[in-house]
Amino acid sequence: MSLMEQRDAAPVLRVVPYSFAQAYGYAPAGVWRAPYAFRLAGIPGRSGIVTAAGWQVVTAAAPRADGMLRVGSLNRPGDAVEVPVGRPGNVPAWAEPIAAVAHALGRTAGPGAGLDLLLHADLPEAAGLAPSVPMACAAALAWTTFHGPEVPTAALDALLRNVVPPPGDTADADALRTASLYGGEERALIMGPSGPTGELPFELAAEGLRLMLVIPRDRGTTHTPMASVVESLRGARDEAERAQRMEMFLRERELPRALSLLTASQLSRVPGYGTGWAEADTTVDAAKRGGALGARLAGGTTGSAVVAFVPGPLLAEVRSNVVAAFRQRGRLTPRFLTGTGGAAAGPAEED
Numbered sequence: 001m002s003l004m005e006q007r008d009a010a011p012v013l014r015v016v017p018y019s020f021a022q023a024y025g026y027a028p029a030g031v032w033r034a035p036y037a038f039r040l041a042g043i044p045g046r047s048g049i050v051t052a053a054g055w056q057v058v059t060a061a062a063p064r065a066d067g068m069l070r071v072g073s074l075n076r077p078g079d080a081v082e083v084p085v086g087r088p089g090n091v092p093a094w095a096e097p098i099a100a101v102a103h104a105l106g107r108t109a110g111p112g113a114g115l116d117l118l119l120h121a122d123l124p125e126a127a128g129l130a131p132s133v134p135m136a137c138a139a140a141l142a143w144t145t146f147h148g149p150e151v152p153t154a155a156l157d158a159l160l161r162n163v164v165p166p167p168g169d170t171a172d173a174d175a176l177r178t179a180s181l182y183g184g185e186e187r188a189l190i191m192g193p194s195g196p197t198g199e200l201p202f203e204l205a206a207e208g209l210r211l212m213l214v215i216p217r218d219r220g221t222t223h224t225p226m227a228s229v230v231e232s233l234r235g236a237r238d239e240a241e242r243a244q245r246m247e248m249f250l251r252e253r254e255l256p257r258a259l260s261l262l263t264a265s266q267l268s269r270v271p272g273y274g275t276g277w278a279e280a281d282t283t284v285d286a287a288k289r290g291g292a293l294g295a296r297l298a299g300g301t302t303g304s305a306v307v308a309f310v311p312g313p314l315l316a317e318v319r320s321n322v323v324a325a326f327r328q329r330g331r332l333t334p335r336f337l338t339g340t341g342g343a344a345a346g347p348a349e350e351d
Contacts, residue, residue, distance in 0.1 A: 012058050012120055012122075013031060013033075013058060013348050015074070015120070016031060016058045016059070016060045016074065016118060016119070016120050017031050017060040019060075019072075019074055019118055019120075020060035020061075020062075020072075020116075020118040023072050023080070023118055024062070024070070024116050024118075026062070027062075028060035028061055028062045028116075028118075029061065029062040029063065029146070030060070030061060030062075030142060030145060030347055031058065031059065031060045031061075031347065031348040032058070032059050032061070032138045032141045032142050032345070032346065032347050032348065033056045033057065033058045033059070033134075033138060033345065033346070033347075033348050034056060034057050034059075034133075034134035034135075034137035034138040034141070034180050034181075034345035034346075035052040035053055035054065035055065035056045035134060035179075035180050035183060035184070035342025035343065035344075035345065036052065036053045036055045036056065036057075036122070036123060036129045036130070036131070036133065036134055036180070036342065037050055037051065037052045037053065037129075037130070037133055037134075037176040037177075037179035037180045037184070037342070038050065038051065038053060038129055038176070038179075038298045038299060038307060039172060039175065039176070039299075040188060040246060040258075040262070041239065041242055041243035041246045041247075041261065041262075041265065042191070042239060042240065042243040043236055043239055043240070044170070044171045044172035044175075045171045045172055045174075045175070046193065047190075047191055047192050047193060047240070047243065048175070048190075048191055048239075048243045049188050049189065049190055049191065049200065049243055049246055049247060049250075050172075050175050050176060050178065050179040050184075050188065050189050050191055051179055051184035051187070051188040051189065051202055051341065052179045052180055052182070052183050052184030052185075052341060052342035052343075052344070053129070053184070053211055053307075053339055053340075053341065053342045054211070054339035054340040054341060054342045055122040055123050055129070055337070055339055055342070056122055056134060056342060057119055057120070057121045057122070057131065057134035057135050057137075057138050058119065058120050058138070058348065059117055059118065059119040059120075059135075059138040059139065059142060060117070060118050060119075061115055061116060061117040061118075061139075061142035061143075061146075062115075062116045062146075063113070063114070063115060063116075063146035063147065064112075064113075064114030064115055064116055065112045065113075065114065066112055066114055067084055067085050067086060067111070067112045067113065067114050068082060068083070068084060068085065068114045069081070069082070069083055069084070069085045069088070069098070069099060069102045069114055069115050069117075070082045070114075070115070070116045070117065071095045071098050071099070071117050071118075071119070072117070072118045072119070073094065073095075073118070073119050073120070073121070074118070074119070074120040075094075075119075075120060075121050076094060079092065079094075081095045081099070083099060085102045085103060085106040085113065085114050085115070086103065086106060088100075088102070088103050094131075096132070096167060097132035097133075097135045097136040097139070097164075097167050098117060098119075098135055098136065098139040100136070100164050100167075101136050101139045101140045101143060101160070101164060102114075102115055102139065102143060104159075104160075104163035104164050105140065105143045105144065105147070105149075105159075105163075106143075106147075107163075108148070108149055109143075109147040109148065110147070113146075113147040115139075115142065115143060115146070117139060117142060119135065119138070121134070121135070123213075123337070124215065124335075126215050126216070126217075126305070126335075127213055127215050127298070127299075127304070127305045127337075128297075128298060128299040128304030128305050129213075129298055129299050129304070129305065130167070130170040130172070130173065130176055130299055132167035132170070132173065133167075133170070133173060133176045133177050133180050134180050134345070136160065136164060136167075136177060137177060137180045137181055137345040138345060140156060140160060141156075141345060141346065141347070144156065145347075153181050153182065153344075156181065157177065157178050157181050157195070157196075158195065160177060161174050161177075161195065170299065172299075174195075175191045178191065178195065178196050180342075180344075180345050181344060181345050182196070182344050183341075183342055183343045183344030183345070184202060184341045184342050185205075185340070185341040185342060185343050186201065186202060186203050186204075186205075186341065187199045187200060187201060187202050188200045188201075188202040188250060190247060200247060200250040200251060201250060201251075201253055201255075202250060202255070202341065203253070203255065204255075204309070204340060204341050205340065205341075207255050207256070207311075208311055208312050208313075209255070209259075209293070209309050209310065209311060209312070210309075210310050210311075210312050210315060210338050210339065210340065211307060211308075211309060211310075211338065211339045211340060211341075212287070212292070212307070212308045212309075212310050212315065212318060212319075212336060212337070212338050213298065213305045213306070213307055213336070213337040213338075213339070214283050214287070214305055214306040214307075214308065214322055214334050214335075214336060215305040215334055215335040215336075215337065216277055216279060216283075216305070216331075216332075216334050216335075217332040217333070217334055217335060218331045218332040238264075239265060242261045242264060242265060245261060246258045246261050249261075256293050259293040259294035259309045260293060260294050261294065262294030262295055262296040262309070263284055263288060263294050263295060263296065265296050266280070266281065266284050266295065266296035266297060266306075267281065267284075278329075279325070279326060279329060279331055279334075280297055280306055282325050282326075282329065283295070283306045283322055283325065283326075283334070284296065284306060284308075285325070286318075286321040286322045286324070286325040287306070287308040287310070287318050287321065287322060289321055290310075290314060290317040290318035290319075290320065290321035290322070291310065291311060291314035291317055291318055292308040292309060292310045292314070292318050293309045293310070293311070294308070294309055295307065295308035295309070310338075315338060319336050322334065322336075
């Protein structure tokens with residue numbers, strides 16, 4: 001039974017293949033999903049700790065034999081892309097990660113290898129959690145299913161690291177892509193300069209914790225994270241030490257103590273996290289006062305959302321505190337999303 005026909009399947013897992021069939025005139029050959037990911041500790045692009053979130057990109061795809069790539073998105077109706085795999089040319093920014101994957105992997109495929117693909121992204125671009133990462137992972141899994149090479153996750157991760165340049169929306173693409181491929185429902189990954197070096201327990205469900213994203217609608221005045229080179233160097237050193245402490249706490253399964261370090265990362269203006277927004281610190285402070293164990297900017301793009309780790313019973317209190325803080329400053333109420341850790345990228349299951 002296909003996902004389109006499974007009444008108990010998640011709605012998005014039914015809608016995406018159905019929309020693929022409507023767009024291309026035939027049913028997809030498979031459906032894949034890949035989680036968004038974010039950094040818990042360390043400097044973007046360097047060593048540290050990363051994990052995956054429960055929000056995801058879902059793709060339906062089918063192979064082509066004419067060397068063409070067609071990409072559509074439910075988030076961008078009417079903005080479909082059709083380009084040769086070997087010469088992607090001018091591709092809209094939102095579709096660049098998929099075109100880059102197809103172009104890179106197409107070099108080892110047979111002549112005429114192509115792909116039809118339709119996707120849906122759970123998070124708005126304003127969240128700042130690098131949508132290119134799950135898009136690239138899901139596209140790579142679909143491509144290799146149809147055209148090869150058949151390689152284990154570690155080899156695919158290394159292949160993408162070598163041939164796909166980091167997308168423009170994040171300097172942390174390699175580390176986050178690894179987190180997306182391996183997942184983070186109950187674990188985080190230790191990242192070294194050239195890839196993952198180990199796993200850590202990250203058991204949110206056992207602690208009754210939820211992820212909360214606070215996405216600003218009105219960012220107010222932006223500010224730069226670091227005022228000087230000296231402060232930047234000091235911030236990098238301090239963050240490296242925090243990453244080591246977080247690793248120790250997670251190994252000892254002291255998750256609340258590990259998450260408490262996130263707030264220090266936010267307040268220290270970790271280098272690599274771009275330009276913040278005026279209410280980011282206020283959001284972190286309000287979330288902490290409401291009962292969040294820790295909070296910080298979730299990504300390295302301008303105006304990235306704040307991610308907070310909140311005990312389930314305190315979600316309403318945290319939300320109320322943040323809303324009150326925004327109203328006091330005359331800003332629009334932000335958007336709130338709650339979730340869990342994310343499963344590893346892979347095919348959506350069919351019965």
